[in-house]
Amino acid sequence: MFEVVSNEILAENLHKMVLVAPRIAKARKAGQFVMVRLAQGEERIPLTIGDADPAAGTITLFIQAIGASTRKIVSTPVGGFIRDVAGPLGKETHITNWGRVVCVGGGVGTAVLFPLVKALAEAGNEITTIIGGRSERYVILADELGVLSKNLLITTEDGSLGYKGFVTGPLSEMIADPVRAPQAVFAVGPVPMMKAVANLTREPGIETIVSLNPIMIDGTGMCGGCRVQVGTETKFACVDGPEFDAHLVDFDGLSDRLTSYRKEEAARHAAEGCKLAKEVAK
Amino acid sequence: MSNDLSPKERMAIDRVHMPELPADERSTNFEEVNLGLSADQALSEAQRCLQCKTRNCVSGCPVGVSIPEFIDALACDDLPKAAKILRGDNALPAVCGRVCPQETQCEALCVRGKKGDAVAIGYLERYVADWAMLHPDRLLKEAKPEPTGKSVAVVGCGPAGLTAAGELARMGHQVTIFEALHDTGGVLRYGIPEFRLPKEIIDCEVAVLAELGVTIECNVIIGKTLTVAELTEDYDAVFIANGAGLPTMLNIPGENLKGVYAANEFLTRVNLMEAGRREDSATPILQRDEVAVIGGGNTAMDCVRTARRLGAKRAMIIYRRGEAEMPARIEEIKHAKEEGVEFVMLTAPIAIVDTEDGWVSALRCQKMELGPADDSGRRRPQPVAGSEFDIPAGIVINAVGTNANPLLTATAPDLKLNKWGNVVADEEGQTSIPGVFAGGDIVRGGATVILAMGDGKRAAAAIDQYLKR
Ligand SMILES: Cc1cc2nc3c(=O)[nH]c(=O)nc-3n(C[C@H](O)[C@H](O)[C@H](O)COP(=O)(O)OP(=O)(O)OC[C@H]3O[C@@H](n4cnc5c(N)ncnc54)[C@H](O)[C@@H]3O)c2cc1C
Ligand SMILES: Cc1cc2nc3c(=O)[nH]c(=O)nc-3n(C[C@H](O)[C@H](O)[C@H](O)COP(=O)(O)OP(=O)(O)OC[C@H]3O[C@@H](n4cnc5c(N)ncnc54)[C@H](O)[C@@H]3O)c2cc1C
Ligand code: SF4
Ligand code: SF4
Ligand code: FES
Numbered sequence: 001m002f003e004v005v006s007n008e009i010l011a012e013n014l015h016k017m018v019l020v021a022p023r024i025a026k027a028r029k030a031g032q033f034v035m036v037r038l039a040q041g042e043e044r045i046p047l048t049i050g051d052a053d054p055a056a057g058t059i060t061l062f063i064q065a066i067g068a069s070t071r072k073i074v075s076t077p078v079g080g081f082i083r084d085v086a087g088p089l090g091k092e093t094h095i096t097n098w099g100r101v102v103c104v105g106g107g108v109g110t111a112v113l114f115p116l117v118k119a120l121a122e123a124g125n126e127i128t129t130i131i132g133g134r135s136e137r138y139v140i141l142a143d144e145l146g147v148l149s150k151n152l153l154i155t156t157e158d159g160s161l162g163y164k165g166f167v168t169g170p171l172s173e174m175i176a177d178p179v180r181a182p183q184a185v186f187a188v189g190p191v192p193m194m195k196a197v198a199n200l201t202r203e204p205g206i207e208t209i210v211s212l213n214p215i216m217i218d219g220t221g222m223c224g225g226c227r228v229q230v231g232t233e234t235k236f237a238c239v240d241g242p243e244f245d246a247h248l249v250d251f252d253g254l255s256d257r258l259t260s261y262r263k264e265e266a267a268r269h270a271a272e273g274c275k276l277a278k279e280v281a282k
Numbered sequence: 283m284s285n286d287l288s289p290k291e292r293m294a295i296d297r298v299h300m301p302e303l304p305a306d307e308r309s310t311n312f313e314e315v316n317l318g319l320s321a322d323q324a325l326s327e328a329q330r331c332l333q334c335k336t337r338n339c340v341s342g343c344p345v346g347v348s349i350p351e352f353i354d355a356l357a358c359d360d361l362p363k364a365a366k367i368l369r370g371d372n373a374l375p376a377v378c379g380r381v382c383p384q385e386t387q388c389e390a391l392c393v394r395g396k397k398g399d400a401v402a403i404g405y406l407e408r409y410v411a412d413w414a415m416l417h418p419d420r421l422l423k424e425a426k427p428e429p430t431g432k433s434v435a436v437v438g439c440g441p442a443g444l445t446a447a448g449e450l451a452r453m454g455h456q457v458t459i460f461e462a463l464h465d466t467g468g469v470l471r472y473g474i475p476e477f478r479l480p481k482e483i484i485d486c487e488v489a490v491l492a493e494l495g496v497t498i499e500c501n502v503i504i505g506k507t508l509t510v511a512e513l514t515e516d517y518d519a520v521f522i523a524n525g526a527g528l529p530t531m532l533n534i535p536g537e538n539l540k541g542v543y544a545a546n547e548f549l550t551r552v553n554l555m556e557a558g559r560r561e562d563s564a565t566p567i568l569q570r571d572e573v574a575v576i577g578g579g580n581t582a583m584d585c586v587r588t589a590r591r592l593g594a595k596r597a598m599i600i601y602r603r604g605e606a607e608m609p610a611r612i613e614e615i616k617h618a619k620e621e622g623v624e625f626v627m628l629t630a631p632i633a634i635v636d637t638e639d640g641w642v643s644a645l646r647c648q649k650m651e652l653g654p655a656d657d658s659g660r661r662r663p664q665p666v667a668g669s670e671f672d673i674p675a676g677i678v679i680n681a682v683g684t685n686a687n688p689l690l691t692a693t694a695p696d697l698k699l700n701k702w703g704n705v706v707a708d709e710e711g712q713t714s715i716p717g718v719f720a721g722g723d724i725v726r727g728g729a730t731v732i733l734a735m736g737d738g739k740r741a742a743a744a745i746d747q748y749l750k751r
Contacts, residue, residue, distance in 0.1 A: 023507050037464055041556065043564040044464070069564060084464040086501040217550055217565075220462050220503060221687050222527035224544035234531055234538065239689060253538055256640040260540045264566035 001081040005058060007074070011140045013065045014108070015074040016050070022057030024049070024087050030119035031093030031211070031243055034059070035219040036073060037084040043069045046216045046238070048112040049088055059085075062111030062141070068268055089219045090242050093119060098184040098207070101125045102174060103149070104167050104197055106132045106189025110140050112211055113188045120186070121148040128153065128174065128182070132167040132193075136160040168196045175204055182206060187246065191255040198246035208246035212237050214254060215261070229253050285357035287329055295330045297399035298323045305620035309590050312476040312559055315617055316380070316408075324409040328357035331401045334393055339403060342391035344736040347371040349388060349403055356410060365414040366422050368407065373445040374735060376415060376483045379408025381474060382732050383611050415486050424494075427454035432749045435460060435517040437504045437690065440468020441731045442523035442722025444487060445738030446745075450521075451494035453746050458517070459491075460502040462689075465554065468525055469723075470731070472554040473546070475584050477591070478614075505690035510697065510718065519717045519745045522697075522705060523738065526723035528687040532576065532680050536634030541568060541642035545581045545681035549588065558592045570676025571595045574645045576631050577681035578608035583615065585679045586623050597623050598673065602630040602650050602663045628652070628663065632670065634678050644672040684728050702727065711741030719745055 006018040024034060028049045037044045051060040065071040076082060093116050101120055105113035110131045121127055129149040133139040135158045146152040153170045154162030163169055167189075174180045181204070187197040188211040201208040214226040214237050221239035228237050229250035235241060301317040302308075308315050319327065331353045339349045348367050355364035368375045382388075384404035392400035414421055432455045436443045439461035447457045465471055467484040488498065502508060504524070513520045529544035531537060548567075551557040555565035573589035575582050578601035590597040599618070601608060604627050608615060619625070626647075633646040649669035652661040686703040698706040698714035704725055711719035721737025723729055 023502070027507055041560065041562050041564060044555070084501050086462065086464070086503060086507070088506055089503070217547060217555070218463065220506075220527070220689055222529075223547035223550050224529040224531070225547040227538060229538055257538065257540060260568070261566040264568075268564070268566070 001083060002085045004076050004078055004080050004082065007076065007078050010062070012137050013074075014111070014140050015063045015065065017061045017063060017074065017076075018058050019061065019082060019085060020057055021059045021085050022054075024085065025052040025057050025059050026054045028052050028059065028088035029092030030095065030115040032088035032090045033219070033242065034061070034085050034087030035089060035216065036061075036082060038069070038073050038076065039083050042072065042083075044084070044217060044219070045069050045073075046089075046213075046219055048115065048211075050111055050114050051118070062108070062114065064108035064111070066108075067265060086219065089238055091240070093209075093243055095119045095123045097124045098182075099126065100180070100182045101127050102171060102182040102185045103127055103129045104131075104171060104185065104187040104189070104193070105129070105141075105145075106167055106193040107138065108140075109187075109189030109193070109211070110145070112213075113186065114141055114144065116186050116188070116211075117145055117148050126150050128180075130155065130167045130170050132156065132189075134158065166196070167193060168200055171197065172200050175200060175206065184208070185246075186210075191251050191258070194246065194249075195251035198249065198251070202247050209243050210246040210249060211242045212244060212249065212254060213242070214257060228257075285329065285333075285354050289332055292330055292332055293394075295326055297330065297402055298327045298405065300402075300405055302617075305617075305622070308477065309587075309621040310593075312591055314480050315477050318412055319405055319409045324356060324406060325359070327402050327406055328353045330394065331357070332393060336393075338391040338393055339388045339401070342388040344387065344730075344732045345372055345739060347388070347407070352410060353401070353403075353406055356406060361410065361413050361417075362420050362422055364410045368410050369414065372407075372735070373448045373739070374441060374487055374731070375407050376411035377441070377470060377479060377487070378732055378735070379404050379406075379411055380479050380483075383730060385612055387732070415483070424452070427452055429456070430454040430749065432456065432518045433458070433516075434519045434521060434745060434749075435513040436521045436523065437510075437513070438462075438468060438522070438524040438722070438724075439466040439498060439500075440523060440525050440722060440734060441470060442525075442734035442738040443468070443521065444491065445735040446521045446523065446721070446742045447496045447738075448491055448494065449739055449742030450745060451491065451496050453742070455518075455746070455749065456495070458497045458499060460504055460508070460513075461498065461500045462503040462524070463554065464500050466498060466500070472550045473581070473584070475549070475553055475588050476559070477587065478584070503689065505693040510690065510694040510715075514715070514717060518749055519719065521711070521738070521741055521745060522690065522713070522718065522720040522724060523722040523734070524687065524690050524724050526684045526686055526704075526728045528685045529680065530683045530685055532631065532682065534631060534633050536636065536642070537680075539634055539636050539642045540640050541570065541677050542634055543568075543677065543679045545575075545577070545585050545679055546684065548585055548679050549581075552588055552592070567592065568677055569593050572598075572675045573677040573679065574598045574600050574673055574675040575679045575681055576600045576645075577683070578603065578610055579681065579683070580610050580614060581683075582679075582681035583610045583618050585681050587614075587618050587621060589677065589679070590621055590623060594677075598626050598675070599623060600626050600629050600631060600645065600647065600673070602628065603660065604628055604652060607660050626673065630663065630665065631678075635672065642675060642678050644674050645678050646670060646672050684723075686724055686727070709740070710744035711737060712744060717748060
């Protein structure tokens, strides 16, 4: 059992949750994640370790409540418990001093990006962080990332904050400018965003790393469910990744596999909606 | 009661038939198929045993269960004694009585099998073990051992780890099991389905360990949460039994289509996560009318029979050799057939195809014919030219096998591995690191429950010796 010691709402549907998990806090490195199961009968889902405090024995998760499992997890109150948290899993991020690095985050990917930005900053990189969201309400962690980055650029699709448009806008401007062009790019977010970033950096040959989010079950390489095509090889994202060379990833295959259970998930939502409605009616 | 029939009287008794759920009823649910013997059946079967001085059957059992002795106690209706003998030799008799390949082990060497049917040793083992689970108050109490003050870490909560932990605890050592998943049992929990091995049996065995003072810590992944080096620092000895959990890929086109599962994923969803088994399980599982399972072992049988229970109208085994060459247990094959599973033999998959929507629509296959025998003595299948054909399928499950998972070994550079990534250990389980022992599938590759248990038992004895030095 893992105790929840804080649970804040950062933005609509985005929670920052701190859990007591001393062994994980001590062992974890940037880029790694945990498998979380709220209670008996619930799903096991992967969540990035956003931050850790080995002295206090705690880890921080940033959780976007998008479906049944994430919604239930974020509704655990302070002092409540999460039954299972296993990790740290996945490979740690390969961190060196590239020089100029651009870190791109979209949606909840911004949360996954946070520990990478922190580690890259500690390694002495000059970081420009570009974060995007649908509108102002969906832009998260701007203050935290601003402290770690030399520049922080914000984009929103409706122009309610920062640049109007997508994260790829400011990125392509930087790539085109010899003075500002990065030596490496890290991108985490929805699959179409990562794909667009990979397409921008492929031609100029800028090293680009993405953190992939396939469906996972065990997270230990046992089931093969998280497989993604990388170049000519099939990789298991939970053990070989989750970070890969963006120029080799089959993004279309990944986004297709992510829809495998759409029908089943919709049915579950409907069923839970019904149950809720019945309870309300009573 | 005594067990003093004449050999002639014993020879006159026929082997029992295990009562089973009717095939049409069981193929729609996850209830256990074999129902267990009645008291009369068990007694009569026990009387078939000739109590041979040569004890052939015992040499067929990898852990040397005292077969004639426990059967004699059973025939004398002394169940507490039968249970004591059995449990003394075998830590998981209720499991082995159900899943051991008896027909190739103990029963294969039973003298009664030379002319007619072998004694149903497995069924009797199950009978005694089930009785013991129902009558804990009637079991002869185990004496609490003197604590030795030594501690042992066990990695993995499968049959090898559970057995070693039990043995070591009985010797008075303080044992902690570290398990990567959120629950106990290893393959017994996430691989072997409920209809062959009800999960309460594992819970019961685990409760016995808890009573012996064994601590089980789930959600701890050795190699990630803690390293082997940390364990050797904190414990006096370590036993590694993390199994062979890494699926072997087919490496054919279409393997990443939606609807293609590795056996481990399919079984884990249904068994460990209870998808499709419990109304309120949050984990989804796909359900389609046509399911093709590739492989001929126990894993393939478990997948295909599970698919049938989830509602598949056509559940098929696709195997590249003939039925006689299938490594699955005879009982599994028989049960699968009764449940309406189709066996497509001498057929090898060459591609998985879709109708351009990313979902599997068929398994493209090639007919095979059997050529000369290979090193393993099995006749090698060869493709028949121009015999390609498609088997319509909405789900394809790859059950061709598993390999050693490198999660633990990758962070233990001093641990010597063979070329397949299995840990190298001697007869007693000693690895290349002093005080670190290993056994079960991580050493042998995918093997059997009883071999894993035998390894756990031998390693526990060796660890005890090591700790006494
Ligand atoms: C390595 C890794 C790290 C992750 N880190 C974080 C994190 O730090 N914070 C966070 O909020 N989320 C993270 N995710 C994503 C998170 O695991 C999923 O959002 C979660 O599993 C969805 O479960 P659900 O039941 O709430 O939603 P569901 O009802 O299962 O899904 C809702 C919608 O999301 C889609 N979806 C399902 N699974 C995923 C997935 N794995 N990734 C993206 N979309 C998915 C579905 O197709 C559906 O449209 C991470 C994923 C991976 C693989
Ligand atoms: C579907 C299926 C059906 C089978 N049917 C039969 C049968 O009918 N009869 C038979 O005799 N055999 C059968 N087998 C084989 C048998 O189950 C195995 O040989 C046996 O379980 C091996 O035992 P083990 O203890 O070595 O490993 P496992 O049972 O694999 O247990 C290993 C445990 O270690 C855990 N683990 C892994 N890595 C780590 C880590 N890094 N840190 C901590 N824990 C870790 C795993 O989660 C697992 O719980 C079957 C196998 C499968 C897959
Ligand atoms: S453990 Fe297995 S092989 Fe040994 S006697 Fe029992 S059923 Fe037979
Ligand atoms: S070989 Fe068969 S008949 Fe003889 S003791 Fe063993 S089980 Fe009994
Ligand atoms: S999640 Fe099972 S292998 Fe990656």
